[in-house]
């Protein structure tokens with residue numbers, strides 16, 4: 001992230017949700033997985049009892065109504081015998097939940113969606129949870145006043161999630177200690193783009209709506225997952241070693257960002273020389289309209305900028321691909337490492353390019 005002021009939020013009260021196991025299928029006597037990971041800064045974020053391997057998100061969004069319809073298929077491994085488990089989800093309506101193909105009971109309390117599978121889940125079992133949901137996603141306001149979650153824009157929307165905003169647009173284990181691979185498919189009215197992390201696996205148009213399927217093969221923390229919907233000029237080039245570069249630029253920002261984006265492959269090369277091989281299978285940037293967000297964010301593969309960035313800001317967000325995105329803090333208390341290394345990278349860049357030592 002890059003901004004002028006970032007206050008440390010006050011720790012919230014830990015809310016424990018007490019549940020009792022009921023079903024005992026096949027000799028498994030599970031207990032609830034636990035609500036909140038007791039993170040020192042965000043105690044309620046994340047959940048215990050499982051580890052997510054993969055999110056398959058199928059989203060449909062109409063900017064005119066701001067309505068989102070989603071299906072999340074979450075593949076996870078039980079880390080203990082489970083009678084119930086929690087997912088983070090803020091707002092939206094849950095229409096149904098299933099686990100391993102059977103309907104599951106569920107209830108909501110605050111940001112927690114508690115799921116009780118038909119059968120208890122044995123430790124080590126890999127299970128698949130399907131959540132169907134809909135509604136107008138929320139914009140969340142952080143204790144420092146900045147906005148995250150789902151940000152409607154003039155012609156679409158931005159999904160941004162540092163620190164706890166991904167739960168505004170998909171259910172999951174919203175804590176950086178649980179990274180997973182992602183397939184994010186977004187369907188929007190024909191003529192609009194939907195840009196996300198990873199690489200574009202397919203694109204198809206039917207009945208006046210276009211579906212964009214983005215595949216993220218490298219593990220990703222939920223807070224750096226993104227979706228950018230709107231009119232974008234998409235450009236594909238190559239970086240060092242043939243690394244695919246994909247930039248998506250708001251039409252009004254093409255001219256202002258041309259010079260800085262032309263530097264992107266060279267910045268990645270310089271950061272490889274400084275830090276080691278680039279950690280992901282593609283790179284790029286999303287340049288939204290000024291004011292679309294109050295900050296730039298190091299969303300994986302493709303950082304988001306509200307308007308054409310300064311070179312130093314691009315250096316900063318790309319350095320986060322190593323520090324924060326690839327090497328991710330297990331606790332939010334260590335996020336200073338993300339920001340420390342990304343800021344240090346800016347200073348090294350300046351020193352190597354005619355600035356102060």
Ligand SMILES: [Zn+2]
Pocket residue numbers: 001002298316320338339342
């Ligand atoms: Zn940063």
